[in-house]
Amino acid sequence: MIKKILFSLVLILLFKQQVFAITTIDITRGNLDPLPIAISPLYMSEGSENIKLDNSVNQKNVGEKISEIVEINLKRSGLFNPLNKSAFVQKPDIAHLKPRFEDWRLIKAQVLVTGKILIKEGKLRVEFRLWDVVAAKEILALAFTTVPNNWRRVAHIISDKIYMRLTGESGYFDTRIIYVSESGPKTQRIKKLAIMDQDGANTKYLTLGNELVLTPRFSPTAQLVTYLSYFRNLPRVYLLDIETGIQEVVGDFPGMTFAPRFSPDGKKIIMSFAQNGNSDIYTMDIETRVVEKLTDHPSIDTSPSYSPDGKYICFNSDRSGLQQIYIMRSDGSKVKRISFGKGLYGTPVWSPRGDLIAFTKVSKGRFYIGVMRTDGTGERLLTENFYQEAPSWAPNGRVLIFYRETKSDSEGKGFTAKLWSIDLTGYNEREISTKTDASDPSWSSLLSGN
Amino acid sequence: MMTKNLILSVLFHSFMIILTALSLPFMKRNPIELPPIVSVEFIQISDKTNIPFAPKARKTLEKIKKEEERVVSEQAPPSSKKKEKPDRIPLPEEKKEKQQIVKKKQNPEEVELQIKQSSEFEKEELFDPNQIAALIDKSKEKVAETTREDKKLTQSSVKNSFASGLTLTQEDALKAQIFGCWSIPLGLPYDENLLVRIKLKLRPDGTIAKAEIKDHARMNMPGNNFYKVLAESALRAVRLCQPLKVPPTGYEKWKEMDMNFDATEMLKG
Amino acid sequence: MSAQLIRNLLLVILATLALSACSTTKKSNNLLQGDVYTGTETIEYLATGVPDRVFFATNKSVLTTAARDTLRKQAAWMRKNKDISVTLEGHADERGTREYNLALGERRANAAKDYLMTYGISGNRINVISYGKERPVNSGSTPLAWSQNRRAVTVKAN
Secondary structure, three states: OHHHHHHHHHHHHHHHHHHHOOEEEEEOOOEOOOEEEEEOOOEEOOOOOOOEOOOOOEOOOHHHHHHHHHHHHHHHOOOEEEOOHHHOOOOHHHHHHOOOHHHHHHOOOOEEEEEEEEEEOOEEEEEEEEEEOOOOEEEEEEEEEEOHHHHHHHHHHHHHHHHHHHHOOOOOOOOEEEEEEEEOOHHHOEEEEEEEEOOOOOOEEOOOOOOOEEEEEEOOOOOEEEEEEOHHHOOEEEEEEOOOOOEEEOOOOOOEEEEEEEOOOOOEEEEEEEEOOEEEEEEEEOOOOOEEEOOOOOOOEEEEEEOOOOOEEEEEEOOOOOOEEEEEEOOOOOOEEOOOOOOEEEEEEEOOOOOEEEEEEEEOOEEEEEEEEOOOOOOEEEEEEOEEEEEEEOOOOOEEEEEEEOOOOOOOOOOOEEEEEEEOOOOOOEEEOOOOEEEEEEEOOOOOOO | OHHHHHHHHHHHHHHHHHHHHHHHHHHOOOOOOOOOOOOOOOOOOOOOOOOOOOOOHHHHHHHHHHHHHHHHHHOOOOHHHHHOOOOOOOOHHHHHHHHHOOOOOOOHHHHHHHHHHHHHHHOOOOOOHHHHHHHHHHHHHHHHHHHHHHHHHHHHHHHHHHHOOOOHHHHHHHHHHHHHHOEOOOOOOOOOOOOEEEEEEEOOOOOEEEEEEOOHHHHOOOOOHHHHHHHHHHHHHHHHOOOOOOOOOOHHHHOEEEEEEOOHHHHHO | OHHHHHHHHHHHHHHHHHHHHHHOOOOOOOOEEOOEEOOOOOOOEEEOOEEOEEEOOOOOOOOOHHHHHHHHHHHHHHHHOOOOOEEEEEEOOOOOOHHHHHHHHHHHHHHHHHHHHHOOOOHHHEEEEEEEOOOOOOOOOOHHHHHHHOEEEEEEOO
16 A cells, blocks of 8 residues: 555656756766966055065065965966966956956956055055956955065965865965975985975075985974984984974984884874884884884884874885885784785875875886875876885875986986976876975975964 | 806897797898887976075074964954955845745754854855855755755756757757866866756846756855865856857747756766 | 898897897996896905995895805904994995885895804994985996995994
């Protein structure tokens, strides 16, 4: 009985749907070109004070400079196509009040950025609006006040907000990169810790180059850096507070400590400790200095990296005979190999989203940067080269930064080491220009939060 | 050990040589095959200007830090300040929808959760208080609907074949037109199934009288950023395409039309 | 037919010779066994007849016959000079990831240290340090250069 009723109900429903069915069209294709965006220069409000920010930047052009940085950021992301400003018809100040959307549509802009700047009482106030040109409406408006010297950061924060509004994902522009600056001949390379903005500006050196330094990594808050230093010819893991400049050794064991990284809560450092030809993985609590041994195997266990929830660790081991990627629980239990492709696998790094592990692969004498799921499936190689390694994730998990070295002759000629970035999609590979040769990049979290 | 290896090597090499020699007549002209040349990458070192050298890194960094704090504290405009902003132009649909909202009874806890999330969301964007209220209402309504609607989506394409008011050729022409207008948001995750349904009301000349997202409330729910981005891109696509290439006759058949936007395939490929 | 075969045979031998001339530089002829360096070019001497370094195969830390021979000479020299202590520096070539190479260098240096100890040298007299790929002796990006860089070097520490 009930069945019958149900059946007739279903029939009625089906019938009804047919009667009222209207034309439905499935759109499954579109163009994959970067989104055309018009970035109108930020205009200077009347009554702004005179100020000199930089050799070439003052109150007259700081608005233009900010919009330029936003433009470069968005363009470099590969997702946006900032339009040529010479085609802009409307004046920046009028556009900021109420854009004539028809004009902007004419030059094929789909979104528009406008803004204004006010410098008063020594403060820089920046206001910007994001407009959907086609829907003819404002979709975002924000204002920031800061010290004028911070104008670059304001540009990066604006870029992040636009990126977030238009992609649905947090950005990565208001970030820094710590890396190793390199100079000198290959056999006696001088290496210094250096830090810069994500776009290569504001380079600062944190060490003098008297001793070899390697593999710096940011803490989750980007306040601390852990790295390997050969100070007094003792390769040890160090901790550097970039606020205070204070350095201290954290891995002072009777042997070499190396390959450090922070735990996601920032409380521990995980690293390798090598003694008598055997490298194992340890953690050290920064506060209590309690040391815990996680792996105990006669093979080389190194390059550990935590999952973002802190529950798992991926690492590099040659216990199978060759370098492969393994994962284990954060207490060292349940070790499981996850890389099974042809070749060697190294430098696993867990993505901030938690779903992927980036790695370096060496196969037939070529080096690849790739990603795989945390169970080892879905391996995708993003880029191939003569030598490249050490990927580090952008905080939103969409972009990887790594370093690449070139071939050299016996005099070391032709050798360069440079930072490169690539999208998770394998597209948008770009060199990140640094003042010197560079290696071992580590990407900070977003400095301004979300 | 050594001699054994040597003998093996000699044997193997002569075998290879004879083998090659035997096969030579087939490639008379050029017997010497050079190994493939591995190209050397030349990386251009671009000069970076405007980065002042800072020997006193520590000091500078301290300064940066302080400024950073200031930015953090002074940026993020408080929501009260934002609400006062008068210059937001609301979508015409948004206004109407506010009136259409029918309050549905919900689990009170769920409602509270939604309210909290919505007010968090408000920090990100400008909304006037009325709109926020509307949003909260919509969110409530949404909770029940989201899952159901998703299931319905799959039926549309099946239904399409016999119930469409357009011939296949007409439909293809229209599709092709929209393809050209739609800038797929490249940042969308390729591994997440996202689909946006748009309800169109057309005028006889193919211009759009009304275009609305069927699942509009979802756009402003927390955690639906990607959906929102996709929905907005779809709306832009149909508006950019006006007037749509509709058949000259049979207005009644196509004056209302649904469009399902799905970028998954494109983003995967 | 057989005349042609002989002609072809000669051709192939010639071609092979030409090929091998291409793939290695003049110097490297006979300097690699497997891929372990067997030449003397980069070697320095701790004392007459006591070479300071041993070489390894790619990704390996196993001591070759030649390496063991060198280390026995070093052990004899250290037994004679009881006040000398040394640092064993382990190195890797540039064809591996940095962190793994640090571990590999450490393993190589310890392989050499262990061998010295089996010949009666106290572990207290041997300090070990790994430089991974950081301090190549040959800057080149050739198999020969890499073979010279895969090494454990004994350095007088006092």
